[in-house]
Amino acid sequence: MTACKSLLSPFSIKHLRLKNRVCSVGHAPIYTQDGLPQERYQRYHEEKAKGGVGLSIFGGSSNISRYSGSIFGQIYVGDDRVIPYFRAFAERMHRHGAALMCQISHLGRRTRWDSGDWLPTIGPSVIRDPAHHSVPRAMAVAEIRRVTQSFAEAAYRCKEGGLDGCELLATSHLLGQFLSPLSNQRKDEYGGSLENRMRFLLEALEATRAKVGDAFIVGVRFAADESNEGGLTPEEGIEIARQLGKRGAADFLNVNGAYSSTTHGLAETYAGMAFKSAPYIRWTQIFTDKNKKYKICTQKEGKWSGLTKTP
């Protein structure tokens, strides 16, 4: 009963008051038409709104760029055609008192060369994607800058479309491929130390903030622990959260906890009914310092609280 009470109590992220803590997390339901969230897509989420969700994060893995070929019917946020659909979608959800955010991403190596415009896949290093089998071209620094800008522009389209925010997806996608030593073996300022591996994510967030302004809500979904396959360690996951909080780079964190570039890892990340309930809840406890084991940020720097940080 107590858990139920908490779940149904309101929750705030910056200015946005969610009527409860029930959230539909990002997934690609393959309901797009022409890469756009049209009637069917919107009605799928509207039913959740009617059912009472506080927040729907739609558009799982929505593509920000043509270099991120769509392989499972994602929304394309790389041009302005999407904006009127976002506006209609937001209006539809707001009528039921639900908030709406879009997950935006670049798949990096986690796609196929013969999808979309048949452009070569790109990634931090020339390391084959274990599940999708693409061998990416290692990105030049100029390309990193271009993708950084694409994130900012896609987030701006979310804002122009009247959405309540957006979420940058790192887990196993391009931003996460830079974070993980299993896919990033670069020798330049974007590889090696965790500070270097985080650089792209932080630059993408900074560019996004510069484009959308302070008020628009921008979150990050990332895998905090890839030790299931020898990738990011839990300590590194905690440090990433610490840095995101310290720099005020993200308004909320949406954390899952496994390396998911392999098929087995994916099953762990999208933990189904064979797994124990809420396997990654511990990360929220760690980040919010509930167990007093880790201190993420000082009061001065901003403190993670719940799923968001308080100013």
Ligand SMILES: Cc1cc2nc3c(=O)[nH]c(=O)nc-3n(C[C@H](O)[C@H](O)[C@H](O)COP(=O)(O)O)c2cc1C
């Ligand atoms: C068909 C399907 C597609 C998914 N697509 C995405 C996605 O695009 N982006 C993402 O972050 N997670 C994706 N997920 C993972 C879900 O967001 C979620 O974390 C997972 O299903 C576990 O559900 P739970 O968090 O409710 O336990 C997908 C899951 C499924 C089943």
